[in-house]
Amino acid sequence: xxxxxxxxxRELAVAGASGIEIETNxxxxxxxxxxxxxxxxxxxxxxxxxxxxxxxxxDEHTRLPGSFTQTLRGIEIVRRVAPRIDLVALAxxxxxxxxxxxDLVALARELAFQRVRVELRLAKLDLANLPHLAEEVRAxxxxxxxxxxxxxxxx
Numbered sequence: 001x002x003x004x005x006x007x008x009x010r011e012l013a014v015a016g017a018s019g020i021e022i023e024t025n026x027x028x029x030x031x032x033x034x035x036x037x038x039x040x041x042x043x044x045x046x047x048x049x050x051x052x053x054x055x056x057x058x059d060e061h062t063r064l065p066g067s068f069t070q071t072l073r074g075i076e077i078v079r080r081v082a083p084r085i086d087l088v089a090l091a092x093x094x095x096x097x098x099x100x101x102x103d104l105v106a107l108a109r110e111l112a113f114q115r116v117r118v119e120l121r122l123a124k125l126d127l128a129n130l131p132h133l134a135e136e137v138r139a140x141x142x143x144x145x146x147x148x149x150x151x152x153x154x155x
Contacts, residue, residue, distance in 0.1 A: 029046070091118045
């Protein structure tokens with residue numbers, strides 16, 4: 001995230017934006033002062049990207065050891081410092097172990113997210129995987145996990 005993000009958000013809020021949503025990997029949210037500045041500037045929702053169900057699959061994707069732990073800390077800090085900011089998990093499934101659709105939705109539930117948005121980014125998906133992914137989406141639609149709202153969109 002940009003260090004001047006709070007200033008930009010404040011400008012949007014002053015201009016009349018009714019809601020300001022930021023999509024992030026959540027690592028910078030581990031700094032309470034940064035979270036307070038975003039809260040005070042007018043951020044209303046944070047979409048936290050989920051990269052894998054566990055530290056190994058997450059850090060493999062980000063290629064940054066410790067990024068999983070940093071994001072979990074960021075989620076905790078937001079909940080403590082800025083509880084009015086709506087946290088939504090953003091799942092972009094991949095074909096690697098620990099990063100499938102069911103894995104990411106399960107992680108969102110474990111992290112106590114009330115809502116997860118699943119984005120199927122067709123330009124980046126292995127097209128041969130679409131039939132399998134369609135089955136996973138049908139399974140989610142047929143019986144969404146208890147206590148979590150799952151929205152699926154294709155872009």
